[in-house]
Amino acid sequence: MTVWDRPEPPTRPAPLDRERIVAAAAALADEGGLEAVSLRKVAARLDVGPMRLYGYVSTKKELFDLMVDEVLGEILPEEPPGDWREALRVRAHRTRQAALRHEWLTDLLGGRPTLGPNALALNEATLAALDGLADIDTVLRAVETVGAYFNGAISREIANLRAERDTGLSKHDFQRASGPHLTKMLATGRFPTLSKAIYDGRDVDAEESFATGLEWVLDAVAAKLDANPA
Incomplete structure (x- = not known):
């Protein structure tokens, strides 16, 4: 029986629920990140004994699944999107915004799918926006492809934010600190394409x-959907 199917214990003197x-x-x-989470610490935050929690969650993995599903509720669209592009665009941007609020989310995305109510509702809304545009396998690959992009991009952005905190160096501080070494290496002429990218490429922020x-x-994705109509 999963945590989603297991009923909560009856109410006791100290109010508690999932x-x-x-x-x-x-x-x-x-x-403090996922390393700051344990059933003991959660119990202390709630001012209850740790054993009280085991009636609601059996393992830390179950707790993480519940946490992810809670954040996925923040990603659910507030109203039906206008079309499939808007549905995927909104999901991508809302996932990024949620991850910036809860950086630990990136550590839990990308594995086995969670089966909580918000996860199921989010996937239903996404697939429904593409329903009938192409055969179901093409639709599934389309959703996977977009998901792989935004999960990867978000993970990279969060990693950079963590690096800034860990080192105390902003992106521009890091560039200034590493500039002399990079300039020396590019001056060797061994990296002409990289040199062009660094000197001529436009610097954009993470959101752009x-x-x-x-x-x-x-x-x-649009090209693939057009090539594989339902």
């Missing part, structure tokens, strides 16, 4: 880079 447990766990993760790459992926 919603409060998940909220406390997410707050701990927001403050994310949005541009997403539109390119959506263009490619």
